[in-house]
């Protein structure tokens with residue numbers, strides 16, 4: 001490990017990454033956060049813990065996930081060689097599995113019997129529900145009412161997996177409100193309940209815990225790139241919602257100064273439209289404190305959070321990992337954005353040229369990566385994190401692609417009811 | 418004003434004090450004023466005036482919805498401090514700002530303290546600002562005679578209670594139970610033993626809140642804590658039963674002090 005990695009896993013001021021992070025929570029939660037810090041610190045000091053985690057991920061979630069060279073797409077774009085990390089091949093179809101299985105192991109160590117989690121797109125909710133089923137835990141998922149509506153299939157699966165799904169009507173009824181509701185539930189239930197936060201946000205120690213498990217993406221990727229094509233990528237790209245898949249990938253290349261780290265946020269209808277979910281890109285967010293931590297938030301002058309918009313529910317969030325805020329500020333990471341329209345185009349291209357159905361979230365990283373790869377030399381390489389697969393989001397994607405035959409199918413289905 | 422002296426003085430005339438709560442801009446600024454007038458008529462001892470926030474994690478459903486509704490109706494910091502200023506000029510009870518730390522953080526600690534002083538407030542309650550994150554703000558507050566009200570909760574260890582106690586000024590807000598604002602609290606032996614732990618951690622008066630709803634509740638607190646705090650129940654009565662029931666509840670609460 002190098003100095004930059006130490007800043008994340010052994011910072012001088014616990015819980016802080018540069019000037020971001022901390023734990024700004026109601027005092028009632030202090031004791032349970034302390035308990036979690038203790039258990040996490042014990043676990044990572046235990047030499048058998050990481051191998052145990054790897055074993056779980058290999059036997060339950062197809063790890064290590066491969067890296068795929070996108071030969072056709074590279075030819076089509078006509079610039080740098082394009083590689084993708086296949087997090088879409090995980091159990092439940094996204095990198096979310098890395099984090100939940102890891103936290104599941106911590107829950108076992110704590111001896112708690114119930115987990116709660118927030119979910120936006122539904123991926124983290126589904127992942128948590130599978131983990132709970134596998135580990136024999138009770139499970140409640142909080143989901144904004146707006147998201148329940150746009151992600152019904154995921155709600156169906158969570159319920160089939162044995163979880164209780166609670167639709168949150170407060171606020172904007174999206175991801176941020178689901179997080180608030182989890183914190184409220186936890187303030188009652190902490191004695192027997194763990195809050196399995198889904199991204200590298202929230203109060204200390206969550207950003208650190210999530211980064212610790214997600215770094216499996218980066219560790220594998222670095223080794224795989226060194227094996228074939230036998231060189232480090234010039235640039236690596238990941239979409240940035242809360243920031244867990246980006247943090248996980250970037251940690252693998254953090255100590256390689258020649259590798260540029262590029263985060264891609266949700267540009268929605270364009271940054272100037274105000275209808276987006278960018279915080280770091282384009283200076284759209286400013287530092288603030290909410291939901292238990294200090295980072296860049298998309299907020300107004302008086303510190304009230306603004307409504308975010310993205311074609312992908314998983315990026316539709318007001319804050320961003322304090323770890324990424326730190327890398328952004330100290331210049332280790334560059335942050336850009338991709339619009340809804342660019343993302344749809346990138347997804348169509350990926351499907352047609354490579355036969356891969358990426359998640360809308362991940363296609364933000366792809367869109368940003370393709371935009372830049374086109375301007376790079378053929379000897380150069382880029383690695384893009386395909387954080388999840390899109391086929392399970394058929395309703396959203398069909399909507400986004402405005403597919404007439406699909407609409408007709410839905411109409412017929414409804415008629416038959 | 419020295420809040421602690423005020424509290425001790427008031428306790429010469431009553432056995433427990435009453436602190437009431439309202440959310441600025443909810444249901445409306447006009448109704449806020451009426452609530453304050455009633456509080457003035459009944460002679461409540463302290464008032465906490467909440468500035469709404471879009472992410473009110475420490476608030477239960479009733480208050481969370483009220484925060485959101487006030488913001489949708491456009492409550493601004495200017496309106497908030499204007500209400501506070503009018504109220505502190507009109508009524509004799511001391512006012513505390515209640516809200517979330519982002520308000521202070523965005524304004525800047527100095528500007529936040531200035532706005533509070535200018536508004537006539539005696540301090541603030543920021544439930545998402547733990548003691549170790551608040552040093553700079555607390556220091557600036559002391560210079561301006563603003564009291565940062567600290568919170569103690571049943572899940573805190575004795576050591577943690579002592580850390581909080583060291584930073585206490587004015588009084589300590591004792592959170593009666595787990596969870597968020599809004600549901601009822603049993604006033605039982607477990608609660609009394611928790612209050613005892615708080616007492617050992619600080620010399621300033623204790624205010625107990627979360628789930629109190631009647632004069633009888635207040636009576637039961639006499640001799641245990643110096644202040645009873647009532648919030649959600651007042652708002653519920655205003656919304657569901659209207660002004661005259663609100664007056665009745667406040668009178669009942671007021672009488673519970675003797």
Ligand SMILES: Cc1ncc(COP(=O)(O)O)c(C=O)c1O
Pocket residue numbers: 094095120121122123124198199200239240241242243244245246313314315359361362387388389
């Ligand atoms: C496939 C996929 N990628 C990315 C994200 C965004 O989260 P993060 O930024 O934490 O990786 C999500 C969130 O739901 C997701 O489902």
